[in-house]
Amino acid sequence: MSSPDPPYELIYWPDIPGRGEPIRLLFEEAGVPYIDHSQEPKQAVQDVLGFIAADNVGDGTNPPILAPPILRHGKLIIHQLPNILLYLAPKLGLAPKEGDDIFHLNQIVLTLLDGFVNELHDTHHPTAVSMYYEDQKPEAKKRSKAFIEERIPKFLGYVQRLLDAKTSNDEVPWLYGDKLTYADLVAFQCIDGTSYAFPKSMKKLKESGKYDGVFKLYEAVKERPNISAYLASERRFAYSDGIWRHYPELEEDVNL
Amino acid sequence: MSSPDPPYELIYWPDIPGRGEPIRLLFEEAGVPYIDHSQEPKQAVQDVLGFIAADNVGDGTNPPILAPPILRHGKLIIHQLPNILLYLAPKLGLAPKEGDDIFHLNQIVLTLLDGFVNELHDTHHPTAVSMYYEDQKPEAKKRSKAFIEERIPKFLGYVQRLLDAKTSNDEVPWLYGDKLTYADLVAFQCIDGTSYAFPKSMKKLKESGKYDGVFKLYEAVKERPNISAYLASERRFAYSDGIWRHYPELEEDVNL
Numbered sequence: 001m002s003s004p005d006p007p008y009e010l011i012y013w014p015d016i017p018g019r020g021e022p023i024r025l026l027f028e029e030a031g032v033p034y035i036d037h038s039q040e041p042k043q044a045v046q047d048v049l050g051f052i053a054a055d056n057v058g059d060g061t062n063p064p065i066l067a068p069p070i071l072r073h074g075k076l077i078i079h080q081l082p083n084i085l086l087y088l089a090p091k092l093g094l095a096p097k098e099g100d101d102i103f104h105l106n107q108i109v110l111t112l113l114d115g116f117v118n119e120l121h122d123t124h125h126p127t128a129v130s131m132y133y134e135d136q137k138p139e140a141k142k143r144s145k146a147f148i149e150e151r152i153p154k155f156l157g158y159v160q161r162l163l164d165a166k167t168s169n170d171e172v173p174w175l176y177g178d179k180l181t182y183a184d185l186v187a188f189q190c191i192d193g194t195s196y197a198f199p200k201s202m203k204k205l206k207e208s209g210k211y212d213g214v215f216k217l218y219e220a221v222k223e224r225p226n227i228s229a230y231l232a233s234e235r236r237f238a239y240s241d242g243i244w245r246h247y248p249e250l251e252e253d254v255n256l
Numbered sequence: 257m258s259s260p261d262p263p264y265e266l267i268y269w270p271d272i273p274g275r276g277e278p279i280r281l282l283f284e285e286a287g288v289p290y291i292d293h294s295q296e297p298k299q300a301v302q303d304v305l306g307f308i309a310a311d312n313v314g315d316g317t318n319p320p321i322l323a324p325p326i327l328r329h330g331k332l333i334i335h336q337l338p339n340i341l342l343y344l345a346p347k348l349g350l351a352p353k354e355g356d357d358i359f360h361l362n363q364i365v366l367t368l369l370d371g372f373v374n375e376l377h378d379t380h381h382p383t384a385v386s387m388y389y390e391d392q393k394p395e396a397k398k399r400s401k402a403f404i405e406e407r408i409p410k411f412l413g414y415v416q417r418l419l420d421a422k423t424s425n426d427e428v429p430w431l432y433g434d435k436l437t438y439a440d441l442v443a444f445q446c447i448d449g450t451s452y453a454f455p456k457s458m459k460k461l462k463e464s465g466k467y468d469g470v471f472k473l474y475e476a477v478k479e480r481p482n483i484s485a486y487l488a489s490e491r492r493f494a495y496s497d498g499i500w501r502h503y504p505e506l507e508e509d510v511n512l
Contacts, residue, residue, distance in 0.1 A: 054413060054417070056417075057420045057421035058417075058421040060421075062360070063360050063363075063364065063421055064414070064417040064418060064421050066411075066414045078356075078360065078363055079363050079367075080362070080363040080366040080367060082338075082366060083359055083366055086359070086362070087356075087359050100332050100343075104318070104319050104334065106339045106342070107334055107335050107336040107339045108319065110336040110338060110339055111335075111336060114374075118370075118374065122378065122382075126382050126383065126395065126399065127382065127395070127398045127402060128398075128399070128402030129406075130402065130406055131402070136398075139382065139383070139395050139398070142383045142384075142392075143382070143383050143384070146384030146386065146387070147384075150384065150385075150386055154322075155322075157310060158322045161310070161312075161314075161320040162319050162320060165313040165314040165320050176319065
């Protein structure tokens with residue numbers, strides 16, 4: 001019996017880029033077909049809720065899941081964004097299949113997600129995920145001010161350091177080695193989402209000239225033929241009330 | 257020329273368990289010697305500051321580092337706690353060397369660290385890492401209340417679900433499969449640290465009887481001969497002002 005590679009399925013909330021987006025970017029750049037459950041909103045919500053239900057203890061092979069995104073590939077079901085990326089990248093030609101480079105790439109991706117996804121999320125939800133933004137606005141303003149003034153420059157500085165470390169070939173815009181890797185795609189989404197959330201601040205940071213390599217990398221990813229086609233397609237969700245939100249008041253009191 | 261396995265070196269802040277602790281537990285359980293820079297406080301601080309300095313762009317092979325813990329093994333230098341654990345566990349016999357189990361283990365570890373390390377850290381620093389706790393106390397009280405009432409039960413429930421999923425063998429206390437893995441060691445540290453930070457709340461949650469498997473797992477790790485010897489040794493740092501801090505006021509207003 002022939003056994004073709006089973007399809008890749010992304011199971012995630014509909015209507016937001018969110019933590020599903022870096023995964024989509026990997027498939028899109030690689031040109032590898034994938035089933036994106038988010039494209040069927042009702043079914044997607046049902047699927048996600050089924051997986052994360054408190055009484056769902058897995059299927060005997062795959063352990064239970066706390067939160068999406070979720071990847072199904074044949075019999076394997078896994079969750080946690082950096083984990084899914086780690087699984088996919090070597091298979092999709094976006095990371096070496098052998099050797100220790102993957103640990104360098106994984107650390108870069110974890111650090112990007114720490115800053116531009118996890119910490120950024122808490123700028124609008126500094127007190128509790130379960131509360132409305134409107135009910136934690138004073139705290140959100142304080143946290144955002146600190147995040148924009150201290151953390152964004154710290155993480156942008158880190159990305160610029162990664163680029164400065166590559167003294168051997170200035171012409172290559174990528175974060176690690178001479179080829180585009182999944183870390184570059186993650187970095188693109190991080191910069192894109194953060195620019196949506198805090199446009200005034202990111203503009204100032206860009207104009208400072210301190211992170212030229214970072215914004216060059218961002219543009220280089222954006223211009224990849226497959227990525228550029230994807231961004232222009234209906235498959236790319238618009239930003240709304242997910243991780244990257246635009247509340248103008250959160251960058252009002254910022255001094256950059 | 258014979259080339260023995262180079263030594264493992266942990267480079268981390270001195271005087272706290274912190275994000276270095278899960279790494280130490282892996283070496284201790286495995287009985288594998290390691291050099292812990294934290295044991296030489298002055299040198300440790302100097303080493304860490306050297307690695308994370310804004311003008312340190314790596315050594316041409318290893319990319320620059322944003323934050324400790326850092327692992328050096330031969331020529332390889334890596335950072336990010338879940339990444340270091342992922343590198344070490346198969347080498348130390350605490351995770352399978354082949355197959356897809358590692359992605360299940362990695363997702364469990366990432367989830368544990370999200371809840372009991374990263375989110376917990378922000379209970380005492382909900383506004384900014386750069387500010388003193390004393391200057392963000394009202395925010396810390398709010399965040400702690402939500403964290404203890406909603407997030408700890410959520411994450412404990414997740415761990416209990418992992419255990420409930422293992423219907424095949426109730427006698428085995430471990431989180432994944434029939435053998436102790438590094439996920440169990442991480443879970444131990446998470447429960448231990450959280451119990452130090454919020455003793456009253458964790459006592460109530462334990463007494464609720466909803467998470468019996470979790471606390472059984474905790475005790476089972478604690479009784480491992482190598483772990484038990486380590487915990488009694490001077491190598492184990494006492495909790496102080498690291499991630500797991502005990503501020504009694506933070507669990508005063510909690511309703512469990």
